[in-house]
Amino acid sequence: MKAITREVHGYQSWDKTTGAISQPIYQTATFRHPGFRQSTGYDYSRSSNPTRESLEKSLALLEEGERCWAFSSGMAAIGAVLKLFQPGDHVLLSEDLYGGTVRLCNCVYSRYGITFEYIDTSDIRLVSQHLRPNTRGIYVETPSNPMMMVSDIQALSQLAHTSGARLIVDNTFLSPHFQKPLTLGADLVVHSGTKYLGGHNDIIAGFVIAAAGNKGEADRVALELIYKSEGASLGPFDSWLMLRSLKTLGLRVERQAANALKIAQWLKKQPFVTDIYYVGLPEHPSYALSQKQATGFGSMISFKVTSAALAQKSLSRLQLICFAESLGGVESLLTYPIAQTHQETPPELLARVGLDDRLLRLSVGIEDAEDLIADLEQALS
Numbered sequence: 001m002k003a004i005t006r007e008v009h010g011y012q013s014w015d016k017t018t019g020a021i022s023q024p025i026y027q028t029a030t031f032r033h034p035g036f037r038q039s040t041g042y043d044y045s046r047s048s049n050p051t052r053e054s055l056e057k058s059l060a061l062l063e064e065g066e067r068c069w070a071f072s073s074g075m076a077a078i079g080a081v082l083k084l085f086q087p088g089d090h091v092l093l094s095e096d097l098y099g100g101t102v103r104l105c106n107c108v109y110s111r112y113g114i115t116f117e118y119i120d121t122s123d124i125r126l127v128s129q130h131l132r133p134n135t136r137g138i139y140v141e142t143p144s145n146p147m148m149m150v151s152d153i154q155a156l157s158q159l160a161h162t163s164g165a166r167l168i169v170d171n172t173f174l175s176p177h178f179q180k181p182l183t184l185g186a187d188l189v190v191h192s193g194t195k196y197l198g199g200h201n202d203i204i205a206g207f208v209i210a211a212a213g214n215k216g217e218a219d220r221v222a223l224e225l226i227y228k229s230e231g232a233s234l235g236p237f238d239s240w241l242m243l244r245s246l247k248t249l250g251l252r253v254e255r256q257a258a259n260a261l262k263i264a265q266w267l268k269k270q271p272f273v274t275d276i277y278y279v280g281l282p283e284h285p286s287y288a289l290s291q292k293q294a295t296g297f298g299s300m301i302s303f304k305v306t307s308a309a310l311a312q313k314s315l316s317r318l319q320l321i322c323f324a325e326s327l328g329g330v331e332s333l334l335t336y337p338i339a340q341t342h343q344e345t346p347p348e349l350l351a352r353v354g355l356d357d358r359l360l361r362l363s364v365g366i367e368d369a370e371d372l373i374a375d376l377e378q379a380l381s
């Protein structure tokens with residue numbers, strides 16, 4: 001079955017009890033038991049809820065994983081995965097990552113005796129040189145936020161598995177429509193569901209999807225325990241909104257990617273642009289790898305303009321595109337990473353990847369590409 005068909009129908013195309021085409025919203029905290037030691041299969045919505053279960057099964061299907069857990073945010077999902085590590089463990093991470101992930105590792109989980117080391121995970125040799133006997137995880141965003149660095153998922157998974165580590169991939173930027181890390185050997189996928197999966201800038205959500213097979217059994221059991229114990233589960237209404245969003249995932253992201261390519265090709269010719277980072281341009285250093293491991297390039301473009309003053313001025317000149325954090329929705333958003341998403345990232349890490357005050361990050365929506373280009377032109381010229 002083709003991806004787009006799977007996205008429309010999900011795990012179940014209709015409600016098995018009523019035939020409703022739209023899944024019911026089970027807006028309930030608890031479930032009545034018929035008697036002692038009898039259950040409908042549902043007890044309490046923190047642990048499981050039929051609407052959320054339908055969503056989780058649908059996303060597990062799209063990512064080709066065994067099990068999915070839906071969280072109340074992307075950060076809650078990432079936090080659950082970080083709880084798999086023990087004091088004394090070492091984790092290698094991409095040096096270019098969403099700032100909130102770096103903050104969670106450095107300011108929260110490092111207090112529990114876990115060591116986090118940031119390196120260029122697009123360089124496999126460098127990754128192998130930095131593995132330690134206690135390395136238990138390799139964590140990558142690919143493409144990364146916001147510098148669009150691409151890591152080789154298959155090569156990293158082989159390296160991780162020969163070293164007794166798990167490979168975790170944040171698949172937010174491409175979504176399962178374009179990239180399925182579990183099929184390339186990753187052990188766990190995380191998502192900010194707030195982005196392309198939700199797609200309308202109206203839900204905060206997160207997901208963890210675990211690979212099938214015996215190897216990951218211990219992690220799946222641990223995640224099950226963490227999920228029901230910590231209670232950061234997605235509510236029934238947001239689960240339903242997300243189920244509705246998944247039906248149009250392919251339509252949205254294909255259109256967004258087509259728009260992004262047009263805009264990137266236009267941006268690279270503009271005198272006010274000094275550098276452009278879009279994995280769909282043949283001059284991107286990982287263009288070939290992107291073609292190999294993904295079926296599309298997505299719609300995230302970062303670019304540097306001639307001065308910080310111009311970058312800052314453009315934000316209030318925008319008329320159509322919104323100056324806002326977040327990404328992946330049908331509405332185009334422009335973000336100023338140094339003052340927003342990466343405000344708290346250590347300056348040393350920012351300098352290593354070249355994230356400075358001339359960098360803007362554009363999340364391309366589904367509007368008409370010519371209208372978006374006209375807005376960028378009037379804001380940046």
Ligand SMILES: Cc1ncc(COP(=O)(O)O)c(C=O)c1O
Binds near residue numbers: 101173192326
């Ligand atoms: C790549 C990436 N991962 C994770 C997150 C965190 O997700 P959330 O904002 O849903 O908690 C973000 C948020 O911007 C992100 O860009």
